[in-house]
Amino acid sequence: MEAPQHPPRRRPNVLVTGTPGTGKTTTCEMVALATGMTHIEVGKLVKEKGLHDGFDEEFQSFLIDEDRVVDELEDVLAPGGVIVDHHGCDFFPERWFDLVVVLTCPNDVLYDRLEKRGYSEKKIQENVECEIMQVVLEEAHDSYDHSIVVTLQSSTVDEMEENVNRIEQWVDTFIAQHA
Incomplete structure (x- = not known):
């Protein structure tokens, strides 16, 4: 089945992905x-709209x-205009996104975040292993053109604020170029 044809976007779509707990x-x-x-x-949408099996x-x-x-x-x-x-x-x-951001963080930070969420030890270990093996980053590189995939460290409040500023600047540039 062919994808529906839509007019070009004037505002970008951004995907932010990463192991649970990366921010x-x-x-x-x-x-x-x-x-x-x-x-x-997406997790909230799945729950609200019953988009699950x-x-x-x-794993709760x-x-x-x-x-x-x-x-x-x-x-x-x-x-467009969706994050x-x-x-x-x-x-x-692939056609949905103009930028794919993969958030990462050190394993000790990730472990603490997931523990605070009340994740089981097994679920924490699985997610930490995914981060160690860079599973989500590899998935992003396999699924999207490498030119739109960006990896950002997200372990501190300062890094998170820097990431928000970088994405905001990228969105502003996209809008200016597609006006």
Whole structure:
């Protein structure tokens, strides 16, 4: 099936991805405030709209129905101006995003963040291993043109603020170039 044709975007779509606990949602909320973009937290959308195939008790998370998520977001992302946050990225159509930001942080910081969230030891270990192996970064490079994938460190408040400023500047440049 061919993708729907939409007019060129004047505002970009940005995907912020990374291992759980790297600061995706906070970064996206701050970017949305700074730029007026619409923030979509995929995990929250999945829960609210029932875009899943049940609940995994062991990992305390919904089993996302990727096709239903794509169907739900297709028309929402078409006009642009959306910042999406999700820990995975390989199922989103490449055409959706103008910038893909992969947030990373040191394992000790990540461990502490996930522990504070109340994650089980098994879930913490799995996520720390994903960060060590750079699973999300590799997924982003495999799924999108390397020229739009950017890796940003997100372990301190200062780094997070710098990341928000960088993304905001990138959005402003995109809008100026597509006016």
